[in-house]
Amino acid sequence: MTSMPPYRVALLAFPNIRAFDVSVITEVWGTDRTDRGVPPFELRRCAADRAPVPMPGGLSLAPDRTLAWLDRADLVIVPGLVDPLLPVPPPVLDALRRAHARGVPVAALCAGAFALAQAGLLDGHRAITHWTLTDLLRRQHPRVSVVPDALFIDASADAGADAAPGAPLWTSAGTAAGIDLCLHLVRTHHGAETAATIARSMVTAPFRTGTQAQFIERPAAVRDRDADALAGVREYALRHLHEPLTVGALAARAGMSARSFARHFTATTGVTPARWLLDQRLAAAQRLLERTGLAMPEIARRAGFGSEVTMRQHFAARLSTSPRDYRAAFSPSYSGS
Known part of the structure; x- marks a missing residue:
């Protein structure tokens, strides 16, 4: 070989x-x-x-x-x-x-x-x-x-x-x-x-979402006060990606209105809650495509896309490839079947 x-x-x-x-x-x-x-x-x-x-x-x-x-x-x-x-x-x-x-x-x-x-x-x-x-x-x-x-x-x-x-x-x-x-x-x-x-x-995150806006010096009293609550919400979301999470549901979990939650979430992470969720679902789907032989509909379900069609659309828009082509390129055990 x-x-x-x-x-x-x-x-x-x-x-x-x-x-x-x-x-x-x-x-x-x-x-x-x-x-x-x-x-x-x-x-x-x-x-x-x-x-x-x-x-x-x-x-x-x-x-x-x-x-x-x-x-x-x-x-x-x-x-x-x-x-x-x-x-x-x-x-x-x-x-x-x-x-x-x-x-x-x-x-x-x-x-x-x-x-x-x-x-x-x-x-x-x-x-x-x-x-x-x-x-x-x-x-x-x-x-x-x-x-x-x-x-x-x-x-x-x-x-x-x-x-x-x-x-x-x-x-x-x-x-x-x-x-x-x-x-x-x-x-x-x-x-x-x-x-x-x-x-x-390297003991670092493999993928950080957000922008450098979250690091620019500015008054941050409100952001600091809400940081722990938002971190808990993000951790919860990562454990429940397979569920139909909504911004409203996450806001309720943080004890905020949807508008206030979206504002503080974006100030803390640099991206909107919806964009952050999509990033995490794409990352979860990539891991499943590389590590497992699960069928596409099951990967879409576990990553929270709901359907293979939706997952395929997001892969095309954000990664310029399809889930099937991604698996063929990056899964060592892919057989082409």
Whole structure:
């Protein structure tokens, strides 16, 4: 039996990158977890030359490949930048442009979006960065459509009319949202079970819903007072996804009116109760498709979709695939029957 070739990830290394983001990328793709069913990864630190790359705090990063290795990569990751106003070295910008032109997905964490913008890759596209930097990104790069409150987005989705077609361009909000994006990229290419395995080893959530609006500084007395009640409601909902949950029923469980519940829920999580429920049901269906041989109608029932047709519609709208195709791609035991 032929072994699976490793999925090749290029970490772009140049002065001004953040050590935290380098650590996140290394933890996700640079740790061998094949003994736990995770596919093999090959992570390479790519720079203009082999000289150590300085990072804050007296740290340095030793590149093990030059920028030419991007021609072999399946994914290119740009860490966040310490100072988003510093120019990115021209060879790095050229390498980013070549990789994207070749059709390679490119992702930038936090202020790494400024590097993609300097390369011109985000012109006409949507992008996100840390909430304290959104206005700066908008001023410095007016051709970029800056989204203020996502955790991460595919910048090439719903591109503007002046945007050139190309491979996916992912950007993320600040710091911890880089973990969310990395796990999402794993989930996209290797399935929810692989992302969950990596997340468990990192002791982090495999999938966070919401936007960075929930982290922006603002008066939060009411939100703090209701946080425990809403957490209890979310826990209850996760245990009863198979039931026809409504916002009204969840609001009653929290002891609030439906309007007040929806307002506080959105302030706490960054998404509406209905959107949060849909996200959890999709995640539950993905797990069942990967881990079980249950028939589609039973998976739809257990995940709370009510019918296979409804589940199929949501998979198409949110994941751009069907439940059957998802199982074929990510269930090791799928036989095609």
